Amino acid sequence: MAQLSPLLKQATPVQAARGEGVYLYDTDDRRFLDFTAGIGVTSTGHCHPAVVQAAQEQVATLIHGQYTTVMHQPLLRLVERMGEVLPDGIDSVFFTNSGSEAVEASVRLARQATDRQLVVAFDGGFHGRTMGAAALTTSGAKIRAGIGPMMGGVAFSPFPYAYRYGWSEEQAVAFALSELDRQLASTAPAADVAAFIVEPVLGEGGYVPTPAAFLQGLRERADRHGILLIADEVQTGYGRTGKFWGHQHTEGFVPDIIVTAKGLASGFPLSAIAAPKAIMEKAWPGSQGGTYGGNAVACAAALATLEVVQKENLVENARVQGEKLIAGVRESAQHHPVIGDVRGRGLMVGIEFVDAEGKPDGATAAKVHAAAAAQGLLLLTCGVYGNVVRMIPPLVVTAEQIDEGLALWAKTLDDALG
Numbered sequence: 001m002a003q004l005s006p007l008l009k010q011a012t013p014v015q016a017a018r019g020e021g022v023y024l025y026d027t028d029d030r031r032f033l034d035f036t037a038g039i040g041v042t043s044t045g046h047c048h049p050a051v052v053q054a055a056q057e058q059v060a061t062l063i064h065g066q067y068t069t070v071m072h073q074p075l076l077r078l079v080e081r082m083g084e085v086l087p088d089g090i091d092s093v094f095f096t097n098s099g100s101e102a103v104e105a106s107v108r109l110a111r112q113a114t115d116r117q118l119v120v121a122f123d124g125g126f127h128g129r130t131m132g133a134a135a136l137t138t139s140g141a142k143i144r145a146g147i148g149p150m151m152g153g154v155a156f157s158p159f160p161y162a163y164r165y166g167w168s169e170e171q172a173v174a175f176a177l178s179e180l181d182r183q184l185a186s187t188a189p190a191a192d193v194a195a196f197i198v199e200p201v202l203g204e205g206g207y208v209p210t211p212a213a214f215l216q217g218l219r220e221r222a223d224r225h226g227i228l229l230i231a232d233e234v235q236t237g238y239g240r241t242g243k244f245w246g247h248q249h250t251e252g253f254v255p256d257i258i259v260t261a262k263g264l265a266s267g268f269p270l271s272a273i274a275a276p277k278a279i280m281e282k283a284w285p286g287s288q289g290g291t292y293g294g295n296a297v298a299c300a301a302a303l304a305t306l307e308v309v310q311k312e313n314l315v316e317n318a319r320v321q322g323e324k325l326i327a328g329v330r331e332s333a334q335h336h337p338v339i340g341d342v343r344g345r346g347l348m349v350g351i352e353f354v355d356a357e358g359k360p361d362g363a364t365a366a367k368v369h370a371a372a373a374a375q376g377l378l379l380l381t382c383g384v385y386g387n388v389v390r391m392i393p394p395l396v397v398t399a400e401q402i403d404e405g406l407a408l409w410a411k412t413l414d415d416a417l418g
């Protein structure tokens with residue numbers, strides 16, 4: 001008899017039978033408030049009627065129009081629609097199936113377009129589990145352990161994680177940029193660097209918003225040295241942070257390559273990279289492709305997702321509800337000294353647990369996380385030590401549902417911590 005791999009771990013014991021909006025229902029029809037959104041994927045909520053309708057219609061019309069063999073309408077329409085929301089000048093899009101695959105496509109593009117090899121990633125970053133993406137990832141040993149040698153040509157530089165360093169944001173940014181400068185002058189010579197890859201909010205690494213001054217510092221160095229700047233918006237993209245793209249929190253900042261996935265198609269496997277045509281044209285013709293990329297049903301769902309995001313003002317809703325959520329979480333944190341920091345942007349909220357000495361406390365975070373699931377509130381953890389509990393509600397969440405989540409969270413803390 002076959003069984004599921006024992007290496008695949010679930011964060012909660014819930015067996016999901018169906019989903020509707022912000023709620024998941026288990027096989028006994030018990031309701032859970034889903035503040036995980038499938039790790040930031042179901043932005044329009046579970047089974048949004050417009051997404052369901054678009055996917056159902058497409059399933060009955062064309063499921064697989066393999067895009068290196070033929071072209072299909074949902075893909076062309078999606079490119080056109082994405083052109084309306086991508087930053088000016090970022091006008092060429094290539095579709096893949098997962099965040100990891102898109103990250104690897106961005107590295108492939110950057111290396112070919114610059115004819116350079118090195119990629120600089122930042123400590124605590126998460127860019128995926130496939131071998132190339134894992135080589136850029138330092139959010140936890142489980143992604144890298146036992147699989148080396150890793151892909152070469154990767155250098156790591158500090159991320160300005162001010163709370164963990166015990167510094168102000170300005171000090172952390174100054175430190176991270178001066179370490180980057182040291183790397184560019186020594187271990188990762190600037191003339192050999194193809195790209196910097198950075199998340200607009202450090203995600204799996206602990207939900208730390210990337211300071212604007214850091215992104216500006218990267219942009220300035222990238223321009224000075226002919227390095228491409230890749231924004232890994234897999235988790236932050238499509239409104240989650242309260243702006244359409246996570247990098248837009250940094251005024252005037254535009255990356256060279258955007259990687260997007262999770263929130264793109266409300267749960268259908270679709271990811272993409274976008275870059276100026278002039279950069280795409282420098283890479284090898286035919287070097288982009290894949291069997292399933294730009295699947296017709298996923299593209300139809302993505303078109304419906306974008307429509308819903310815009311029609312229902314979900315970017316603004318993420319900003320408003322995110323502010324409400326973070327304020328409520330900060331309020332309840334006051335009664336619990338094990339919560340060292342509460343931070344976030346939009347509907348990405350992280351709650352960092354620490355011990356009496358201020359060190360990361362993964363055990364307490366895990367206890368609280370499990371207690372929340374038992375209360376009916378689904379959350380996730382993140383951080384190098386699993387010491388951050390994160391809340392990622394779908395972008396359709398209402399003020400009443402935020403209140404419901406905050407009440408469950410306060411009760412969870414009281415029950416689990418006393």
Ligand SMILES: Cc1ncc(COP(=O)(O)O)c(C=O)c1O
Nearest residue numbers: 098099100126127128203234235
């Ligand atoms: C920032 C970021 N990049 C890349 C990935 C990898 O995406 P996937 O799991 O779809 O391969 C993730 C997934 O969590 C992510 O958060």
